[in-house]
Amino acid sequence: MLKNSCSINTNNQNLLFQGIYHEKGKYQRNMCSYKEGVTILNISKEILSIQRLYSSGRISAEKAFREFERMLSEIAGFNSILFGKCQKDRVETFVCFDSISKPSSDLVYWNITQNLASNIVRAHIDALHRGEVVVSKETIQLDDADFVIDNFVLFPVFLDEGQEGFLLLLNTDTEALLRNEEVARLIADALGVVYLSEQQKGISNKEIGQTKKEELLDMLVEHSSDVIALFNVDWKPNYLSPSIERVFGFDRKQLMTPSFFEQFRSGAREFKKVVVNGVEKYRFSHHDVAGEKIWLESVFDTLYNSEGDIHGYFAIIRDISEELEGNKKMKETLEKEKALNEMKSQFISITSHEFKTPLSTIKSSVEICNIELERQLSKHPSEGKFRKHFNRVNSEVDRMNSLLVNLLNLEKINQGIIQVTVKDKKINSYLRAFLEDWVEHDTVVFESSLPDGFSYPLDVSLMNQVMTNLVENALKYGSRDRHVIVGASQDEGRLILTVKDFGDGIPVHEQEHLFKPFFRASNSNKYDKGSGLGLMITKKFIELQNGTVRFESEEGEGTCFYLTFPLA
Template identity: 30%
Template sequence: MDAGIVSSIKNEDYIFDMDTGNLLGYSQRLVFSFGERILGLISNIEEFESNLLDLDGNKLPPKKSQLIAIDDVKHDGYLVMDEDKLQVKDIFWIDREKRQIKGYLVLGIGKRYLTYRTTSVMEVLENITNPYVIFDDKLEEVLIANGMLLQMVPFQYSKMDNGFPLEMFFNGNEEFDRVKSWLGNPEREFLLRAQVLLGEGCPNWFDMEFSKIEIDGKKCIGINILPIEEIKRAEYELKKSNEILRGLVQIQNDFFIYEQDEVTLKKLLEFILKTSGAELGFIGQVTTKYSDKPLLKLDAVSDISTLSKESFNLFEAYSRNNFLFDHPGNFIDKCINTKKVMIINDSSLFRDVKQPSGHPSLSNFMGIPICKDDNTIAMIGLANRKSGFGQDLVERLTPLFSFYTVIVQAIQEKNEKEELFKLKEEKEYLFSNILEKTSDLVIILNKDRKIEYMSPSVKKILGKDTFQLIHKLVEDTFQPQFKVGKAHYQSLQKFKTDKGDKWIDVSLDLLLDSHSQINKISIIARDTTTRIQHEIKLREALEKEKEVNVFKSQFISLVSHEFKTPLAIIKSSIDIGKFYLKNDQDAQKSKKVVFDKLLKIENETNNLDQLVVKVLESEKVDQGEFPVNLVEVEINNFLEEIVNKARFKNLVVFNSTIDFEQTIMWDKILIQRAFENVLDNAIKYGEGKPVIFTIAKNGGTLYLVIKDNGVGIPPAELNNVFKPFYRASNIQNTEGFGLGLVTVEKFVALNHGEILINSIPNEGTIVTLIF
């Protein structure tokens, strides 16, 4: 019977009668896949089976015999068509009711043989959205190309009179060689992924599906071109991301397992440079440990020592400075302060940045701030990347930046713990030594007021009645009138001991538990007997000092052409006295008037005399006639005695950062007068605000800083403050002679020191004594 096309519902590729072996039907798909030649091979089942081979090239047994025990069979093998041996999958089964053998014959990938008409091909190509082109069978001449491809050709059509062979579109010879190799083998189809010169920004990635086809009987090569640039870019980014993650895992293991901070940070910088393609770079932490402004302390930096001799010297200098960089006003500062990524690809911008000799020239730069809680805690700097820097690189390196953030925080936390532990040990050591050696009285009582600890100095000062006096000290201080804080009391107590009367300055603190109940009582007291006695003896001197202030004011009047005022008073008093003595009508009244006038004369004379004494004292210093007696002085004790004087107490906040037993060679009298003079000025012109007195030491230099928050000194007048009798224009209504700072400067110089003054009007004055 004639073979007909099987309906699309059933659509088996072939149907054979089991009894006769004749072909009952075939599918159009079979002809489409294998061409018209297949019909000559399937006219009957025996002819068909004679052209089927297994994968080893052996003839297969008859289908009928294979279907005796089972209903469905699958075979992978070959179909022999003329000179072609096509790889196929033969799937067949038995329909026992109709006594038919049915099956599918599936051509292996790349084996289809296609024949088309030119008009139908053109209709199809112009309606697909990706580039498609048909070459001759030697890939030298374009026969048909759709509009999409023609738009993507990057060459000038005017220069392509001889056509454009496929080879000219390949970015590399290797890919085209693979295509030529395919042309010479029986494979019908070929898939190639390659970079091709098509589209903008060539070359771009495409999947190229090659097919051997016939168009109107002419052998051709059809190429379906599928753009995969985005896929390749995604693959590239994924590959780079995976490389970054693998590298970070290794660095992370080194950091957390081996705890080698320096090694880890160097590896991290090397990895950042390798990943980014930058030639130079650094990673570093922002710190205010060494200055009141942010500095950059590098964790790792590119080694520039091999570039030149100057670079070697510069790198050595950086190393000696422990890679601590002071960088005022440059783009690194800007990156730190703005907390924004900085990208500079214009090399001309670096001309304004002053770089030291030996520093590599910069063509571009990218700065990445590492931030935490709105503060820049670290920074990454990269430079000299051949392709320049862009936001895409920032996004790709984000995992590295995040990792460095974690590393910095871990290092900082570890360093803080180490410093706290070290500080705790130092404090415990110092505390134990101080308690044993201090001259202060340190006492700790429990909640029942039983003594738990007292320093050795307690018995030395309080004598044989120590325990009784301790309880009296607590009871007398623990009174409402001495309360200065929630749990803090201060008092000055006088005790009678077997060693005489003692004045004890007491500071008592209540240590409370979580329920605000007294847990312990801490007492730190000081024997101030000597100071109190000294203050008593100096009260008269204090009164005289007050008189001196009056005399200073009078002498300024003298210098201001008002010296005639006291003389006029003296003269008028004498005239009035003489008048009453000559006219002795009322002797008692005359005596009283004359006595009053004599007192005025005496007062004015004393004022002039004190002024002259001050002038002479200043003159003696200028002439080198003032004796200087340098002795070893315990700085803290000496200055505390000064600020604890009645006129300074509660007005001066004293803060010392030097060792308690630190000493210096001073003339105690001259230095005391100098400090008191400066403190007097700070209080006098401080408008009632606290005066801050700070002691610090840097290396071998001692700094004593007295700061007030008062009226200040006009900038134009600062240079005149050390001139005799000079007084600032904004304090003319305040008493003074204008000799105080003159004497202070001279007394400090005699003690091998210097004095500096900084001031801002209405904000205050800072006086710094340097020894």
């Protein structure tokens, strides 16, 4: 908020308060209406106390300003306060500003408000020179803004010989301020004392600080990989950073020659305006000294003099050739990957469909041969061998079909094209019908605590594949001496379906990978090979029906899968 940081000048402070003590009796007769029973002398003591805290370094200048602002707010409420320094007939700088309704980060509000304050000060500069307070109750509608200035009060602030300041309150209680004009003037002058103290300390350190700043700036500019350039109003170069030689290869002194630079500048091509992270930039192409094409990105800003006139331009230019080339290669890589994925999807789809037809034919033929063989058992003494091979072919066809179904389901999941159609199903009836063949062969037991009329919305097609995967896995990896148990129950507002086997279980260190595609537990090698896709598909199909899947497994004891669905 302050331009510099410094200690207080007690000489100025004494000058300010000379008049207060000299005419003490007079001020005592003017009671302050904002605090009952408080005299001008009391207020002067409060101001002096704040300044002593500031001069001793116990509070900052900003804190002192905030305390003075608080004192003003106790005289009369206001929306915004601005304190600054004048230069001839205009505002030179705003030292501090604050608002009860707008944060300092609201650049739009403060830009408009400071422009308004500048106009007010300019319009009433003669009154400020005369030391007069200006009060206006005229409503001001600000252009392109959603707020209105109903009134303002402008106080003159004496800073030093040849220096004047001002204190401007917007949308304030003008009557209360006028009743307490002397108090307000004291506070305004106190603001000026703190500002002068900051300014004087800043001047004493200015040369050292400026030298350090210039050295730091020079170092940053000299070592910057970006080109930093300053131009006059005719776009002739006043300064070009050394990095321009690294980017273009041309000699910097040569580029500073107006005629050569004009020819060089005309080589810019393919201008395009872009917005990067909210910042407007320009991209264009050029050629380096070797004739190689390079791409550049630039940011421009306009420079103004103290009179508000344009006196030049500032530019930062960066070589983005490698960045664009990297983006191009990345885009090409992504396009190739996309094409490969599309080819993979197409291959899986075509291959799966093409395999299913001959597999279906083979399976049908094997089944017909099996039937014919059973009719003529006495005529074929090698019936056992035939049946063994028929069963083997039949089993492999089933495995191939299962693999193809899983591959098709995996591809549908990847493409996000699985359609979910739920219908209310009576759970007990559905599971009994689904498990009927296994129950008849005495390999599966169904246990349910649900009432027979209990129903739940399910997608039967998806659930059939889920239950097939879980039951067949349980039969494959479970104990040959014990039944697989399929259960149905409800608990705490949830429908729970379970599939439990009493097999080898899953090793603890492998359980986290169970639902990953193509994963098979290390202790499953002694069983028929699977695709490693079934459990991943099971999990996805249950989640598509708003359910969850979890499992419990212990080596040597078996595994139980839990399918949970919310009832609410």
